[in-house]
Amino acid sequence: MPRHDDAAASRASLLTSLLTSLSAYQVVAVALVGWLLYRLIPRPSSGSQPRFPVWATLEIPLVSYVAANKGGLAQRIYSALSRFGGSLFGISSTHQVLVNTSGVEKFMSQGLHSLTPEPMHNTLLVRVFGRPDSPRWDRMYYESARQLTIPVERMFLNDAAATATLERGAIAKRAASFVTFSADPARTQPWEKSAGIRVVRPDTPGKPGAVEANLQSLTRDFGAHMAISLLYGRDFVARYTTLLEDFWRFDNDMFPLLMIGIPDWAPFRMMREAKASRTRLIDELEAFYRRLGQHSRGEPVDFGADMSDAGDAVIGRQAVYDKYGWTMRERGHADMGVIWGQNGNTQPMLFWYLVYLYSTPGFVDELRRGEVASCVTLTDGSPSEIAGLDMGVLSRDCPRMKAALFETYRLASDPTSIRYVARDAKLDDGARKHDMRQGMYVSVPHSVIQRDPDVFAEPDRFVPDRFLEVDEETGKTVARYGRLRPWGFGPGICKGRTFAEKEILALAATIIALWDINPVGGTWKVPTMMPGTGVKKPVEDVRVVISRRVF
Numbered sequence: 001m002p003r004h005d006d007a008a009a010s011r012a013s014l015l016t017s018l019l020t021s022l023s024a025y026q027v028v029a030v031a032l033v034g035w036l037l038y039r040l041i042p043r044p045s046s047g048s049q050p051r052f053p054v055w056a057t058l059e060i061p062l063v064s065y066v067a068a069n070k071g072g073l074a075q076r077i078y079s080a081l082s083r084f085g086g087s088l089f090g091i092s093s094t095h096q097v098l099v100n101t102s103g104v105e106k107f108m109s110q111g112l113h114s115l116t117p118e119p120m121h122n123t124l125l126v127r128v129f130g131r132p133d134s135p136r137w138d139r140m141y142y143e144s145a146r147q148l149t150i151p152v153e154r155m156f157l158n159d160a161a162a163t164a165t166l167e168r169g170a171i172a173k174r175a176a177s178f179v180t181f182s183a184d185p186a187r188t189q190p191w192e193k194s195a196g197i198r199v200v201r202p203d204t205p206g207k208p209g210a211v212e213a214n215l216q217s218l219t220r221d222f223g224a225h226m227a228i229s230l231l232y233g234r235d236f237v238a239r240y241t242t243l244l245e246d247f248w249r250f251d252n253d254m255f256p257l258l259m260i261g262i263p264d265w266a267p268f269r270m271m272r273e274a275k276a277s278r279t280r281l282i283d284e285l286e287a288f289y290r291r292l293g294q295h296s297r298g299e300p301v302d303f304g305a306d307m308s309d310a311g312d313a314v315i316g317r318q319a320v321y322d323k324y325g326w327t328m329r330e331r332g333h334a335d336m337g338v339i340w341g342q343n344g345n346t347q348p349m350l351f352w353y354l355v356y357l358y359s360t361p362g363f364v365d366e367l368r369r370g371e372v373a374s375c376v377t378l379t380d381g382s383p384s385e386i387a388g389l390d391m392g393v394l395s396r397d398c399p400r401m402k403a404a405l406f407e408t409y410r411l412a413s414d415p416t417s418i419r420y421v422a423r424d425a426k427l428d429d430g431a432r433k434h435d436m437r438q439g440m441y442v443s444v445p446h447s448v449i450q451r452d453p454d455v456f457a458e459p460d461r462f463v464p465d466r467f468l469e470v471d472e473e474t475g476k477t478v479a480r481y482g483r484l485r486p487w488g489f490g491p492g493i494c495k496g497r498t499f500a501e502k503e504i505l506a507l508a509a510t511i512i513a514l515w516d517i518n519p520v521g522g523t524w525k526v527p528t529m530m531p532g533t534g535v536k537k538p539v540e541d542v543r544v545v546i547s548r549r550v551f
């Protein structure tokens with residue numbers, strides 16, 4: 001046997017003896033770590049279109065941590081390793097993180113032809129939303145991405161449209177059945193199903209009831225049920241009975257792992273189950289677009305489904321999908337980004353907002369008297385119900401509600417703006433001019449400023465009035481963002497921010513108007529936060545007692 005065959009044989013036998021000395025689980029673990037390391041090595045993407053590198057996903061929180069420890073050893077080491085130095089952090093020429101960089105807002109405000117979020121979105125579609133990775137898909141994406149965003153902007157960004165959409169959501173009626181005091185699954189609302197409801201006291205005339213519930217599960221399903229009904233119609237939500245369960249399993253158990261490069265075929269149960277949820281979501285979105293097409297062509301609709309209340313955003317997207325010849329399956333994949341964008345951050349934010357409002361002593365009572373009473377009209381009966389909700393007053397004239405929401409954004413989210421440099425550009429950080437070359441990615445983690453004590457004093461504390469100011473011209477108290485950027489910035493800024501903010505304010509105001517919420521055990525404890533997919537997740541849910549408001 002030639003000598004190189006000997007060497008190969010001895011390497012093979014070493015490998016065999018190594019593998020046989022390991023348990024099956026250890027072999028899987030070694031294989032997974034090896035695969036992950038392989039994925040982490042920077043290398044050009046195989047296709048013609050750029051993908052956001054997996055390792056860059058990890059570089060963003062690493063730099064955020066380093067930057068938060070100003071002048072510390074970690075920052076000095078990272079600065080020394082950085083490719084460009086100054087206020088640019090990043091060890092490669094492929095990805096740079098901009099932290100507290102003066103001139104960053106100006107730089108990021110460049111047009112989409114220079115700095116674009118599209119390659120990042122396209123990466124998400126492939127890596128997270130399960131779209132096949134092929135040149136055909138890439139071509140279709142780039143041909144129609146901007147046109148597909150326009151109907152989303154029209155429905156969720158435009159003030160009048162967002163208000164009108166939410167008014168269709170019958171928020172007053174929904175808030176009245178936030179909990180139903182029932183233990184019978186046939187009589188509870190869909191959003192109560194995963195909340196571990198336990199009836200403490202039935203609701204009877206003259207003796208208001210009380211239930212125990214997991215607040216995070218209850219609020220996120222409450223919000224998602226309404227929002228998804230407004231986008232895909234009530235039939236979609238009613239027909240797809242595991243929708244909420246599938247959505248959150250995908251969001252919690254799969255999304256973050258896929259982002260850091262774990263493949264969707266990874267052989268563990270959590271991934272397998274989450275992947276099945278993702279497949280069901282795509283199947284149902286595909287079936288939705290098939291029915292919508294039948295409805296708009298005047299053909300019989302599968303199951304005789306009522307498609308009359310499909311939201312304007314999906315009707316607009318359908319026209320673009322038709323124009324560019326997208327198959328129904330392809331539409332299902334692409335709309336994963338929309339359903340996730342609409343709910344992935346908004347509903348967890350509603351949970352944190354309620355936790356902060358109710359856990360701040362006396363604050364809910366102050367809001368009820370000072371602001372909620374001006375936009376939510378209650379009936380005199382018992383139990384009291386909502387007779388009217390004035391969305392205009394809530395958005396315009398409830399600065400304390402708004403300021404407390406801004407403070408919740410600051411504490412509970414990790415917004416990041418990620419752009420692909422499509423044309424060479426210059427970044428002036430005050431001290432130096434940097435050449436940002438075509439083909440690189442730049443990320444701005446806004447959470448670094450959110451937690452900077454030089455910008456926001458006592459950054460770990462919830463200060464409900466932090467964002468209140470007196471307007472110099474009118475003398476009115478107003479809520480202003482200051483240096484907070486919860487929606488990112490530049491042309492790639494969040495296209496659903498108007499709707500998201502109105503939705504959270506409206507759901508919270510109506511819940512506050514009708515319900516008392518207290519922690520089981522009597523003492524509020526804001527749960528520890530862990531990174532989520534934008535908005536943070538609580539390490540554990542908060543068990544609360546919900547009862548009718550005592551006037």
Ligand code: HEM
Binds near residue numbers: 338413491496497500
């Ligand atoms: C509290 C809730 C929400 C938060 C915190 C949030 C935050 C963000 C952030 C930080 C970005 C990235 C911006 C950037 O790159 O500079 C973004 C993008 C986006 N968001 Fe939201 N979002 C929320 C709700 C929504 C809703 C309800 C929709 C409606 C569908 C939506 C649709 C979008 C879209 C389409 C983009 C991509 C914009 C583009 O690149 O052109 N978001 N969001």
